[in-house]
Amino acid sequence: MKQLDKGIHAVANIQSQALHAGFKSDAAHNDLALIYFPTGATVSGVFTQNLVKAWPVIHGQASLKHHSNFKAILINSGNANACNGPDGEKTMHQTIQELADLCAIKPSEILMSSTGVIGAPLDFFPFKKALPTLVNSLQSESSQAVSESIMTTDTVAKETAYSLEIDGQTIHIGAMAKGSGMIHPNLGTMLAYIVTDIACDQVTLNQLLKNAVDVSFNSMTVDGDTSTNDTVLLCATGENSIDLTDHNLATIQSLITKVSQDLAQMIARDGEGASKFITITVGGAQSTEDAKAVAKSLATSNLLKAALFGQDPNWGRALSAIGNSGVETLDPWLIDIIFKSDIGSIQPCRNGAYHPFDPQFAQKILTATDIEMIVELNQGTSQSTVWTCDLTHDYIEINADYHT
Amino acid sequence: MKQLDKGIHAVANIQSQALHAGFKSDAAHNDLALIYFPTGATVSGVFTQNLVKAWPVIHGQASLKHHSNFKAILINSGNANACNGPDGEKTMHQTIQELADLCAIKPSEILMSSTGVIGAPLDFFPFKKALPTLVNSLQSESSQAVSESIMTTDTVAKETAYSLEIDGQTIHIGAMAKGSGMIHPNLGTMLAYIVTDIACDQVTLNQLLKNAVDVSFNSMTVDGDTSTNDTVLLCATGENSIDLTDHNLATIQSLITKVSQDLAQMIARDGEGASKFITITVGGAQSTEDAKAVAKSLATSNLLKAALFGQDPNWGRALSAIGNSGVETLDPWLIDIIFKSDIGSIQPCRNGAYHPFDPQFAQKILTATDIEMIVELNQGTSQSTVWTCDLTHDYIEINADYHT
Numbered sequence: 001m002k003q004l005d006k007g008i009h010a011v012a013n014i015q016s017q018a019l020h021a022g023f024k025s026d027a028a029h030n031d032l033a034l035i036y037f038p039t040g041a042t043v044s045g046v047f048t049q050n051l052v053k054a055w056p057v058i059h060g061q062a063s064l065k066h067h068s069n070f071k072a073i074l075i076n077s078g079n080a081n082a083c084n085g086p087d088g089e090k091t092m093h094q095t096i097q098e099l100a101d102l103c104a105i106k107p108s109e110i111l112m113s114s115t116g117v118i119g120a121p122l123d124f125f126p127f128k129k130a131l132p133t134l135v136n137s138l139q140s141e142s143s144q145a146v147s148e149s150i151m152t153t154d155t156v157a158k159e160t161a162y163s164l165e166i167d168g169q170t171i172h173i174g175a176m177a178k179g180s181g182m183i184h185p186n187l188g189t190m191l192a193y194i195v196t197d198i199a200c201d202q203v204t205l206n207q208l209l210k211n212a213v214d215v216s217f218n219s220m221t222v223d224g225d226t227s228t229n230d231t232v233l234l235c236a237t238g239e240n241s242i243d244l245t246d247h248n249l250a251t252i253q254s255l256i257t258k259v260s261q262d263l264a265q266m267i268a269r270d271g272e273g274a275s276k277f278i279t280i281t282v283g284g285a286q287s288t289e290d291a292k293a294v295a296k297s298l299a300t301s302n303l304l305k306a307a308l309f310g311q312d313p314n315w316g317r318a319l320s321a322i323g324n325s326g327v328e329t330l331d332p333w334l335i336d337i338i339f340k341s342d343i344g345s346i347q348p349c350r351n352g353a354y355h356p357f358d359p360q361f362a363q364k365i366l367t368a369t370d371i372e373m374i375v376e377l378n379q380g381t382s383q384s385t386v387w388t389c390d391l392t393h394d395y396i397e398i399n400a401d402y403h404t
Numbered sequence: 405m406k407q408l409d410k411g412i413h414a415v416a417n418i419q420s421q422a423l424h425a426g427f428k429s430d431a432a433h434n435d436l437a438l439i440y441f442p443t444g445a446t447v448s449g450v451f452t453q454n455l456v457k458a459w460p461v462i463h464g465q466a467s468l469k470h471h472s473n474f475k476a477i478l479i480n481s482g483n484a485n486a487c488n489g490p491d492g493e494k495t496m497h498q499t500i501q502e503l504a505d506l507c508a509i510k511p512s513e514i515l516m517s518s519t520g521v522i523g524a525p526l527d528f529f530p531f532k533k534a535l536p537t538l539v540n541s542l543q544s545e546s547s548q549a550v551s552e553s554i555m556t557t558d559t560v561a562k563e564t565a566y567s568l569e570i571d572g573q574t575i576h577i578g579a580m581a582k583g584s585g586m587i588h589p590n591l592g593t594m595l596a597y598i599v600t601d602i603a604c605d606q607v608t609l610n611q612l613l614k615n616a617v618d619v620s621f622n623s624m625t626v627d628g629d630t631s632t633n634d635t636v637l638l639c640a641t642g643e644n645s646i647d648l649t650d651h652n653l654a655t656i657q658s659l660i661t662k663v664s665q666d667l668a669q670m671i672a673r674d675g676e677g678a679s680k681f682i683t684i685t686v687g688g689a690q691s692t693e694d695a696k697a698v699a700k701s702l703a704t705s706n707l708l709k710a711a712l713f714g715q716d717p718n719w720g721r722a723l724s725a726i727g728n729s730g731v732e733t734l735d736p737w738l739i740d741i742i743f744k745s746d747i748g749s750i751q752p753c754r755n756g757a758y759h760p761f762d763p764q765f766a767q768k769i770l771t772a773t774d775i776e777m778i779v780e781l782n783q784g785t786s787q788s789t790v791w792t793c794d795l796t797h798d799y800i801e802i803n804a805d806y807h808t
Contacts, residue, residue: 052727052736052756083723083736085757118720119758228724302706302795303803310804316522319487320632323456332456332487352456353489354523391706392804396797399707400714 001255002163007143010161010174011195012239013039015138018149021130023078023116030149031116032127034134035073035193036103041235043070043111044205046213048230054082055092056112057229063111068202071109073193073233074099077150077178080189081114081122082228088122095127102135113231115152115178115189147176150191153398154180155270160262166251169242172197173255177263180270189229190217192263198252199238208249208256209234216260219292220268220387221299232260268387273394275369276308282375283383284334290327291384294375297325298386305391311366313339313357315349322375334378341368405659406567411547414565414578415599416643417443419542422553425534427482427520434553436531438538439477439597440507445639447474447515448609450617452634458486459496460516461633467515472606475513477597477637478503481554481582483526484593485518486632492526499531506539517635519556519582519593551580554595557802558584559674564666570655573646576601577659581667584674593633594621596667602656603642612653612660613638620664623696624672624791625703636664672791677798679773680712686779687787688738694731695788698779701729702790709795715770717743717761719753726779738782745772 004010018033045064047057063070074095081088092112100107114122147157161174179190200208209232217232234256242248269277280298285291298304301321307314315337323332337349343365346357365371408414418441425436449468451461467474478499485492496516504511518526551561565578583594604612613636621636638660646652673681684702689695702708705725711718719741727736741753747769750761769775 050724050727051729051732051734052723083720083753083757085755118724119753121758228727302799306800306803309800312804316487319456320454320522323454323632325455328455330455349487349523351489353487354525391800393797393800395706396710396713396795396800399710400716400796 004161007159018145197239271389274389286380295386299388408565411563601643675793678793690784699790713794
């Protein structure tokens, strides 16, 4: 596997562009992006499970049920097009029609994503004004404009790409994402776009995406909230004619899982106000579901995440969060807990009770930016890994200071 | 109903005392308390549902299964007697035996509670040394020493008491609690003790307590964590001979519910780092369970709680939290949201979408310490109320700064 640096443009025959249409107040920040597949792509999608859904999510779910081939993904930031009544739906349809006309494609070949303020009216006018320029300036050289334009409270753009030889052919995969917890001033969103040049039917793509999402985007939490707009799309252009044997599919699955995990880790690392990136691995569980439930209970504990911000190896809070995981068959008296970083590791808890450790060395270990927490349940052979960040003053600052 | 000011000593024939035994480092803070019923009391209890349980919780649950009449409740603060291995259990039993000998009662007539650091060894010696003085100085005048001694990160002692005339007789109820979220430096706890002079069998007491806890302690959250030590005890001394007719029981139920709600509200108000007390009422639900699920999803949303700290009527985050409540039958397009305080009220959301309001006035409303959030689902007739507090810089400070 070879790492590439062109994001979605690691894959051939994809065009993109971004510009400032006016949804963000600062004209220096682009807020409208287009990803274009001149010869089409088979697309699979997973969307937020929040019952409150933005218009583009409602639209995308319906579109992907009835269609498998798409030519354009239009993404605006600065306005989530959520909770704004029937006018938001109307603007979305007008925009899709306008783009279809400009590109001479069908409206049903277009998917849309939005991220930003929820509940705010979304006008068609800025789209109408910006779309001709956007379409006319499509290019295939750089993904930077697009990956930056979708940022909201993100502090860094998030891209990854690889190529891999299979059966003497080279397949390519490129991806980008945005997300940083829920976003100032209202709601934020996790958006991710993965493109590859394999030729693949939608049913198979759905399975590849679902498997990847389970161990990546669904194994990552910043603040436990699911937004109204979360969307992950996997697009296969079919440039490559590699045979999808079971063996090749397994290889492709690991590649798609790898880019998904790359992006999920970038999002957790860029969590709102985060000072630490925390990898929680729970092993020795009776099932993967149990392991994941325990890992998620740890990853969403404010108490534990505030402790790690304070460089405190607070195994007591960890044990309590494990006890609150809802896994009824756990035996607390078998649990071991280890904290680890580049600096070293300590085991403050063995068999569910205090295990002697050097508090000074523990604090030193936790000064690192990347922390690993290893929980061994000693009750089975299943495991799960979840990524999160610490809970800091800056999280409060970002999420409280609406008026400043 | 008449409000009284003597806490548990509003009820006759109860003795109490507290002193410093050495579990807290500061000798100015008492850390060992005894509540004594010279002629016994019928006791009912509810305990943490955390799978990881402190020794006194494991002991209390077993005791209340086999016994209904108790004479003493011993409470230490500064050490939770949790996750410290078999030695913690041994110390507990030694302590209970020592207290039984000193009082000439049976060990099975004693319940114990602990709150404070978890995972720390707990020695018998400080108990042995302090218990004779504690027993010899029991008094019935003031509950202050006891209600203060059980505090950990609490900033105020929490007591309430009432009397009520029923059928020409006066019944009394007094109560105290501690709790302020999870507590520095490790785990904290919610402890509550309610005493009354009615004569009542344990089965009836269990029902009265369960009903009260459902709409009080189980309707309150500071940070979504359940500790290893949470305990609520309801003790009936039987001094009063009032007939427990259905009608009288209903009256007594409302009294027990009232003191439970008083204490739950005091705990939410004293939440770690809290600057605001927030009452969330969800109405128009298809069932009480649905209403409570929605209210709890709101009350545990970091995003919403950080917004309220920032005086931001962030109905978008509220709507998203409602969508994440797990109530699958919700129609988001029917939901109304109102924010209210002494200063006035605004309705920023109607039918699941933005509803015009004055942002300046909204911010002014949210400068109040007591905030009400009213969510009308418009899909049924059931409702539920939950109390919580905002998420502030001080919460991070309290829970991160272990080493200072």
